[in-house]
Amino acid sequence: MSAALARLAALLAKEARQLLRDPRMRFFLVVPPLFQLVVFGYAATFEVRHAEVGVVDLARSEGSRALVAALGAGGRFRLHVYRGRAEAAGALVRGEVRAVVVFPHDFARRPRVQVLADGSDSNSALLVLGQAGRLLRTAWAARAGAAPPLAVEERPWFNQALEDRWFFVPGVIANVVLITVLVLTAMAVVREREGGTLEQLLVAPVGRLELVLGKLLPVAAVGLADVALIVAVGVGLFGIPFRGEPLELLAGTLLFLLSAQGLGLLVSTWSATQRQALLLSFLVIMPLVVLSGFAFPIENMPGPAQALTWANPLRYYLVVVRGAFLKGTGLADHPFELGMMAALGAAAVAASLARLR
Amino acid sequence: MSAAVLARGLAAGYGGRAVVRDLALEVAPGEIFGLAGPDGAGKSTLLRVLVGELPPLAGEVRVLGARPGSPALRRAVAYMPAGYGLYPDLTVAENLDFFATLHGLGGAGRRARRAALLARVGLAGVEGRRAGALSGGMLQKLALACALVGAPRLLVLDEPTMGVDPLSRRAFWALLESVRGEGATVVVATASLEEAERCDRVGLMREGRLEAAGSPAELARVPGVRLLRVRARAPRAAAGLLAGIAGVRAVFPVGARLAVWADEGLAPEALRAALAARGETAEVEPARPGLHEAMLWRLAAEGAGDGP
């Protein structure tokens, strides 16, 4: 056993040297995750300018009129007034407006507004919902003073699962980790095959498991570092809330790394060259992302697609990450998701070991 | 007539880094000129300059009187790259037809040319076989046929016989001789000095430079020393003994024998006697050095550098 550990240590030292020595690798470790985070982060915090917004004022009260005026001021929203909900909904469906603000009949008695946004474009829906809600609340508070606070019912249409303005950003972590780790794992193995170095390793008394661990562990370390980096920047710089247990995030990340790296290994067993591995990786990554619930809710997918998501580790990781960030869940809350990632990861690694002959 | 290939002060390489440096070369029309040297000496780089695939970084090159790659040379220069550059998934006929089409042949002319070339290289009857399914020797013949499709005046070949069996090698050289017999000039790179002896003249390349050029006999001449072949009972022990004998300059064990470079004045008899005096009964006979032996001696004598 200790001999095996010594061999593993030799392999790990070599991998670390190669990773750190290759400038392309160093670039790959740091820049894409930060780039993605910044793009998504800023996209999510961009101010809305001239968004077309429909208004339905059924109350026609002094208060509602004031709020409509406040909404129209400042140039963020360009207002279109509709007489009834049906008319406004039609405009929303046709894409003429990105959101509709409805003041109900009983507004004077009970100050509440409904904000409906076009959830098929989730990102802009989030922005419009968030900013319209904030603006209305602020305006109401400034005007009414002691009156009961304004209740804002935000409701994205076509995409009922959209529940928080930071819905997107935690998902970015999952995607960055998936892409980085899957590609790096596949490339790390195929680079050895392509360079002929695998042949030499296989003649040394190295076990297949040692060989595979020697590949998985350094890349897993990279994945963990990326997660830590994104969480630090996301929470520190963009003020994304982190409400859950760090331990849950760690456990979920480790199991997701196992499953994503398992897929990377599997990709490597079908690739003779790094180019093939890269192409195949992206052929695997694209459906994983599409069928994960990252952008499109799983409930809205056709049946067969929904069935496929069961074999998608990203689906489970998204639940864990979003839970940890947004819902404040803990280690005990996601046994099924953690279990599925472990099972998928073990299956992929086992299949790769069997194929690596 | 002017030279078939003429280079002066030639530098060539990739990404601005010179692999070939300050190279002068002259190949006479109608000769088979061999470029010999180890891997990394710059042979392929030089050949790629000659066929116009790689623009030189510096210096002057003329091939059949024109700049390499100029339109006038497109038909006149043929190139058979290392690894042959054929399409393994196409058949023998399809490969050949493809190159024929590039040379503007079509229809009946192309069919006739294909038949003639395949017969010439000894591949008639396998037109329908995929190139990927051919043996090394057959693949090499197909590659030559493809290079000859335009009836070139200069044929440039990069390690064409690497790893093929001796029969195929002989057949291939017979073909090269016949191509030269039709007036073409042949420039052929090889890593084997034994094979280079088949050429009319040889250029010895090392580290991007042409160190010497001449006929194999000229290049194999080593003044002041002679080559003796020693067959001893215990050859590996005899190597040590030989090194201690006056007049012995270098000892190279070759299996059961020893190649001994000695001062010109050391007679085989004297060496045998010296060995006998040291308790080793050996047969000693004079040997004639070939290109390989001469090159080995020169490299050893100059104590080829061993540091970075």
Next chain:
Amino acid sequence: MGLEARSGTAPLLVARGLVRRFGSFTAVAGVDLELAAGEVFGLLGANGAGKTTTIRMLCGTLAPTAGSIVLDGIDVVRRPRAARARLGYAAQRFSLYGDLTVGENLGLYAGLYGLRGAARRARVRWALEALGLAPWAGTPAARLPPGHRRRLALAAAVLHRPRVLFLDEPTSGVDPLARQRLWELLYRLAGEGAAILVTTHHMEEALFCDRLALMHEGRVIAAGAPDDLRARVPAGTVLELEGAGDGGVRARLAARPEVAEVVPRAGRLRVRLRPGADPAAARAALAPLVAPARLVPAEPDFEDVFVALLAARGEAAA
């Protein structure tokens, strides 16, 4: 047949009836080999003759379709990993890490072969010295000259003092001095008790081997000591021109039906008769063409051996 290892020592490697098929293609069609300690054994043949497939089976990286391999008492087919600790292998292609230095590559393999601490450092130092790589220890392997890269591959293969060493085309593309030094190193390692198997497609390298096997289309067509194999070329079928002939002599000889080819070799013309030609009659017929020079019988080289063996199998006529 000459396949048996040299007498007096138990063979370190015994392969029997090795067969390897890839789909419908048979790369190796029944090979038997025996290697003894202290022996340098050559596997000669053209590319595609089955040399590399054979070597990969012997190393335990490729399972044979049929046949058995016993290396130093270990069944390689059933226990490849146990066998790997006792064998060293340098592939035809450079198979170490170009981005690691010479020293790091050797350190890695010393570690993989279970060497640790001071023993590991000492062995790496030994390998650097033995192969003349000490001045290059800190150089990334990718920046070594091709000949030195081969030495590094060899150094990595002998770090763990293997009983049997496999080298696939170790001399391809190196200069004459590098080739000579490599063979001398193999003699030294064999002298320390290793059995060494070398493949090469350079026929002229056959003379360097203690014994060798000639492979053709997946089979061993002959095996034995170099001089034994040369004795199988029919006497008098390889001639040399002694004395000066005029310029046209080569063409005149080459045009004769009994002559296979005329090639210059070491400053003389070498005349190879066609397989099946009667040597005495041919010499008599050729003599007037070369006068005043003479045609004398010459020592056959391994191309001649190979061609003669194929002729004996009825393949050279084609």
